[in-house]
Amino acid sequence: MTAVLEVRDLRTEFNTRAGVIRAVDDVSFTLKRGEILGLVGESGSGKSVTGFSLLGLVDPPGRITGGSIRLNGTELVGLPQSELRARRGKEIAMIFQDPIATLNPLLTIRKQMMMALEAHQHMTTKAAETRCIEVLQRVGIPDPAARIKAYPHEFSGGMRQRVAIAIALLHDPAVIVADEPTTALDVSIQAQILHEMRSLAAETGTAMIWISHDLATVSSLAKRLLVMYAGKVVEEGATGTVLRDPRHPYTRGLITSLPAIAKPGEDLLQIPGTTPSFLSLPPGCPFAPRCESAEASCDKMPETAQSDERMWRCHYPLGLSGPDPRGAQQ
Amino acid sequence: MTAFFRIDRVSRAFAPEITLGDRIAAKLGARVETRSLQAVNAVTLELAKGETLGLVGESGCGKSTLGRVAAGILPPSSGTVALDGKPVLLNGRKATTRIQTVFQDPFASLDPRMKVGETVAEGPVAHGLVSQAKAGEYVSEWFARVGLDPAFAGRYPHQFSGGQRQRIAIARALAMKPDLLICDEPVASLDVSIQAQILNLFLHLRRELNLTCLFISHDLSVVRHVSDRMAVMYLGRVVEQGETAQLFETPAHPYTRALLASVPKLTLDDEAIVHFEPIEGEIPSPLSPPPGCHFSPRCAFVQERCRREAPELREVQERRFAACHFSESLIEQGSSDFKGFDR
Amino acid sequence: MSEQQSPFRRFWSEFQENRFAVLALIVVVVMALLAFFAPHVVPQNPYDLENLSLLDARRPPGFVGSGGYSHLLGTDPQGRDLLSAILYGLRISILIGLAAGVVALALGTTVGIAAAYVGGRLESVLMRIVDLQLSFPAILLALVLVALLGQGKGQLITALVAAQYAYFARTAYGAAKGERRKDYIEAALATPLSGRQVAFRHLLPNCLPPLIVVATVQIANAISLEATLSFLGLGLPVTEPSLGMLISNGFPYMMSGRYWISVYPGIALIILIVAINMVGDQIRDQFNPRLRK
Numbered sequence: 001m002t003a004v005l006e007v008r009d010l011r012t013e014f015n016t017r018a019g020v021i022r023a024v025d026d027v028s029f030t031l032k033r034g035e036i037l038g039l040v041g042e043s044g045s046g047k048s049v050t051g052f053s054l055l056g057l058v059d060p061p062g063r064i065t066g067g068s069i070r071l072n073g074t075e076l077v078g079l080p081q082s083e084l085r086a087r088r089g090k091e092i093a094m095i096f097q098d099p100i101a102t103l104n105p106l107l108t109i110r111k112q113m114m115m116a117l118e119a120h121q122h123m124t125t126k127a128a129e130t131r132c133i134e135v136l137q138r139v140g141i142p143d144p145a146a147r148i149k150a151y152p153h154e155f156s157g158g159m160r161q162r163v164a165i166a167i168a169l170l171h172d173p174a175v176i177v178a179d180e181p182t183t184a185l186d187v188s189i190q191a192q193i194l195h196e197m198r199s200l201a202a203e204t205g206t207a208m209i210w211i212s213h214d215l216a217t218v219s220s221l222a223k224r225l226l227v228m229y230a231g232k233v234v235e236e237g238a239t240g241t242v243l244r245d246p247r248h249p250y251t252r253g254l255i256t257s258l259p260a261i262a263k264p265g266e267d268l269l270q271i272p273g274t275t276p277s278f279l280s281l282p283p284g285c286p287f288a289p290r291c292e293s294a295e296a297s298c299d300k301m302p303e304t305a306q307s308d309e310r311m312w313r314c315h316y317p318l319g320l321s322g323p324d325p326r327g328a329q330q
Numbered sequence: 331m332t333a334f335f336r337i338d339r340v341s342r343a344f345a346p347e348i349t350l351g352d353r354i355a356a357k358l359g360a361r362v363e364t365r366s367l368q369a370v371n372a373v374t375l376e377l378a379k380g381e382t383l384g385l386v387g388e389s390g391c392g393k394s395t396l397g398r399v400a401a402g403i404l405p406p407s408s409g410t411v412a413l414d415g416k417p418v419l420l421n422g423r424k425a426t427t428r429i430q431t432v433f434q435d436p437f438a439s440l441d442p443r444m445k446v447g448e449t450v451a452e453g454p455v456a457h458g459l460v461s462q463a464k465a466g467e468y469v470s471e472w473f474a475r476v477g478l479d480p481a482f483a484g485r486y487p488h489q490f491s492g493g494q495r496q497r498i499a500i501a502r503a504l505a506m507k508p509d510l511l512i513c514d515e516p517v518a519s520l521d522v523s524i525q526a527q528i529l530n531l532f533l534h535l536r537r538e539l540n541l542t543c544l545f546i547s548h549d550l551s552v553v554r555h556v557s558d559r560m561a562v563m564y565l566g567r568v569v570e571q572g573e574t575a576q577l578f579e580t581p582a583h584p585y586t587r588a589l590l591a592s593v594p595k596l597t598l599d600d601e602a603i604v605h606f607e608p609i610e611g612e613i614p615s616p617l618s619p620p621p622g623c624h625f626s627p628r629c630a631f632v633q634e635r636c637r638r639e640a641p642e643l644r645e646v647q648e649r650r651f652a653a654c655h656f657s658e659s660l661i662e663q664g665s666s667d668f669k670g671f672d673r
Numbered sequence: 674m675s676e677q678q679s680p681f682r683r684f685w686s687e688f689q690e691n692r693f694a695v696l697a698l699i700v701v702v703v704m705a706l707l708a709f710f711a712p713h714v715v716p717q718n719p720y721d722l723e724n725l726s727l728l729d730a731r732r733p734p735g736f737v738g739s740g741g742y743s744h745l746l747g748t749d750p751q752g753r754d755l756l757s758a759i760l761y762g763l764r765i766s767i768l769i770g771l772a773a774g775v776v777a778l779a780l781g782t783t784v785g786i787a788a789a790y791v792g793g794r795l796e797s798v799l800m801r802i803v804d805l806q807l808s809f810p811a812i813l814l815a816l817v818l819v820a821l822l823g824q825g826k827g828q829l830i831t832a833l834v835a836a837q838y839a840y841f842a843r844t845a846y847g848a849a850k851g852e853r854r855k856d857y858i859e860a861a862l863a864t865p866l867s868g869r870q871v872a873f874r875h876l877l878p879n880c881l882p883p884l885i886v887v888a889t890v891q892i893a894n895a896i897s898l899e900a901t902l903s904f905l906g907l908g909l910p911v912t913e914p915s916l917g918m919l920i921s922n923g924f925p926y927m928m929s930g931r932y933w934i935s936v937y938p939g940i941a942l943i944i945l946i947v948a949i950n951m952v953g954d955q956i957r958d959q960f961n962p963r964l965r966k
Contacts, residue, residue, distance in 0.1 A: 258551065
């Protein structure tokens with residue numbers, strides 16, 4: 001299968017008064033048609049900025065300072081804003097955690113969807129309306145022909161998120177970037193939306209990047225997983241493989257921190273310390289200060305290592321006998 | 331024998347405030363909301379000494395309102411709350427220091443203009459648990475117990491991370507030497523790795539201090555981890571109550587069952603297609619709950635009787651309560667599939 | 674984590690970044706100091722009638738009068754040295770503005786926080802009175818009160834407080850109403866702490882930022898309101914002219930070429946008020962979370 005999105009060595013930086021923050025650092029991945037890729041990390045890992053970077057939505061003082069983003073073969077890095085805007089929504093769309101932020105409270109859903117449609121293609125009002133109702137139907141909004149005339153506040157939180165998803169789907173984009181889209185929703189509503197998103201990806205061939213802090217949600221949806229820490233991808237691989245047999249100590253820590261896998265009442269295997277600030281990252285591996293298998297050589301940044309379709313960035317990966325030879329040589 | 335902590339038939343309604351403007355608008359034909367919202371409806375809960383009761387439910391189910399009533403912050407519309415047989419409220423004001431609360435958002439629950447050491451010392455000094463002269467020492471002791479450097483006592487909340495703030499909030503609550511701790515979603519706003527640290531701290535302190543806890547959370551796996559017994563709320567009512575392990579194994583209410591099935595599980599098989607069994611429909615507005623059983627419009631097992639007759643919460647097994655006409659057959663059907671995985 | 678840093682220190686370091694605001698603050702401080710130490714700075718006590726000679730009246734800037742010194746800004750119709758009169762007038766203006774501002778702040782804050790914290794009937798009654806008062810111009814109320822109470826500093830301050838406390842009450846009420854709902858107030862009530870402790874130790878300090886902003890603006894307003902009243906002849910006695918009265922005194926001579934009698938006090942008044950407002954603007958920007966970097 002062909003790749004719809006290829007990201008190589010992406011780097012996004014913010015110039016702040018206190019110094020340069022490299023929120024996305026050498027991030028690379030490939031997304032195939034219809035694939036759902038999970039992007040996991042805690043707050044401050046750079047996962048959301050990665051998502052924004054893909055759409056060219058990083059606002060000053062932030063900007064992409066390196067790497068490449070190829071969408072359907074076209075390089076996006078360096079394109080002028082006007083061209084990015086033409087592609088945004090049409091070829092690549094984004095869904096946010098809080099749908100309220102993306103919907104205009106003063107306009108009906110119909111008006112907002114029609115505006116989104118007309119921004120990119122000319123069609124008759126009749127055809128446009130049919131299209132809007134069709135996508136609303138697809139995301140599971142009951143009675144879409146009547147509901148399309150409603151205002152955002154007349155929908156519940158779950159329904160609002162569905163509307164936001166419908167708007168993202170209007171142009172059948174090649175890629176949807178979903179940033180914590182179900183975090184604010186109740187579990188029963190979350191399950192409905194996860195269910196629908198997966199069938200959407202399968203039916204339409206739209207590829208998705210699912211950004212979340214919740215390993216369980218991502219694992220039930222995404223076939224491949226990227227784990228980010230302090231702006232870097234520390235591990236990538238098939239979801240089940242990574243969760244069963246993590247290479248990076250941070251990935252393992254994330255998994256063992258989950259109460260769902262522990263015996264009730266017993267201590268969780270926690271990661272000590274807190275996420276470092278981007279302004280005071282340790283010199284080498286950013287996870288080293290919290291890592292129990294850290295050694296002296298961890299004060300140098302580990303290179304990425306690859307085998308069996310998985311990737312990790314650690315001098316002393318777990319689950320392999322002995323220290324990684326590449327790491328030990330440095 | 332009376333329970334150590336008892337919430338007895340507590341209801342809490344919120345009436346909309348009708349202003350003069352609203353009245354004029356209503357006269358002119360506008361729709362003005364006059365129905366009151368029944369957030370909590372005749373809930374009875376008991377906690378034995380040293381026990382942790384998990385209270386779960388989705389947004390709008392009334393669990394936080396119930397928590398605030400239990401904590402003595404909000405007076406109930408009817409019903410009583412008593413600790414050790416003594417009512418928590420006297421003349422509408424909280425009359426005990428033996429119940430303390432840890433709130434969800436550690437960014438909002440600490441006074442931004444007060445040094446954190448003062449925040450922790452304030453209550454104990456005001457109630458004579460420690461003298462002003464010894465307050466510094468006392469604060470240091472509590473900082474150390476919750477895993478914070480006592481030297482941080484002179485800092486302001488904005489200088490701490492979310493996890494550290496929640497430790498401070500826990501220290502503030504425990505420095506009052508409570509017998510009952512009410513935790514309202516204490517880890518919901520924290521990152522996974524920090525959540526694990528706070529849960530561990532909570533479990534240790536609970537053991538050390540023999541605390542009784544009411545632990546409110548929307549996260550079933552967290553509740554499963556910390557609580558001995560749990561209660562499930564839906565639209566202001568407790569629909570099921572029982573031992574945590576048992577409740578996860580054989581839910582006796584269709585809502586509990588559906589809720590357990592909705593929780594995404596950690597999937598370890600690369601090829602597995604996770605089967606979602608979402609509950610149909612949305613949570614109805616508490617302003618106009620459906621007739622009969624409140625869950626009937628969404629229930630997979632609904633019968634004609636459910637729409638007519640609201641089921642009472644009844645003992646369906648020993649120490650096991652459920653508000654469903656058909657709990658027995660549900661229990662017979664057996665286990666839910668809520669498991670994480672055991673390493 | 675940064676070293677221990679009190680909110681005030683943080684505030685000051687951010688304040689310093691706006692050079693105009695720092696400049697304005699320096700202007701305000703210098704004017705206040707000059708006004709305060711006026712008796713030691715200026716050549717003449719303009720309130721001492723024995724020093725005044727009508728021969729020196731309405732002289733242009735630079736005139737060397739009977740006192741043997743040069744009147745840098747000229748003299749007024751009573752023969753006062755204008756520089757001395759301006760600084761003395763500034764002293765009265767600042768004094769009255771500050772006094773009125775502080776008393777109005779205390780009164781308004783008490784009313785606003787009490788209404789927000791206690792709620793119920795007290796809230797409705799207090800806030801309706803405040804709303805009523807905000808609905809007509811402050812100067813009208815001040816005029817009526819001065820007319821009723823008569824002249825004098827105390828009366829003037831009373832009138833200004835009555836005209837201005839409502840702004841503070843509104844601001845304090847709005848801030849307290851917002852803070853009241855926050856978890857840290859709930860946490861204090863859940864401890865439980867007494868109502869007095871919650872109101873004074875938690876609610877009040879967190880309502881201060883918007884009040885400080887309103888206070889700076891209202892002190893400037895009080896000064897200009899006092900000047901207006903004096904200009905209209907309702908302020909202080911003629912023997913102790915404030916800036917407004919100095920302007921008023923020079924007004925008849927404006928068109929006869931003796932511009933300095935009105936213009937110099939006017940400039941002093943404008944500089945003071947603009948400077949106070951610039952400081953207030955910067956404080957407001959710093960307290961506004963949306964403009965925060």
